[in-house]
Amino acid sequence: MPLVRISHVQNKPSTYSDALSNGVHQALITAFDIPEDDYFQIITEHLPQQGLRFPEAFLGITHGKEMVFVQITAAAGRTLDQKKVLYQEIVARIHATTGLRKEDVLINLVETSRENWSFGLGQAPFA
Secondary structure, eight states, X not given: OOEEEEEEESSOOTXXXXXXXXXXXXXXXXXXXXXXXXXXXXXXXXXXXXXOOOOSXXXXXXXXXXXXXXXXXXXXXXXXXXXXXXXXXXXXXXXXHHOOOGXXXXXXXXXXXXXXXXXXXXXXTTO
């Protein structure tokens, strides 16, 4: 039931958003064991130098000009090891399919209670 938001700079090849989307989704399947059809994503593109703000370096990691932001809202309950696997899988898959530097993938995981989800019809299936 994750909701994924991916933000990246515009003017990339037409396959770029799809590669990011698929990389994150496959990583979620691997690390969090979500079903294949649990696929809810919002992808936004931003003009270079506009909309995405970040420092040149943070915590000893130097960032380039083409950062990708990945925010995942998911139900609470995953272990620390599962989260670490998720982060590594996302970065590895995005790097492998797009060539984006591993330093340029920022990931934020937001955990929420299961009763905070509705997938349609105004129903709360996990409440």
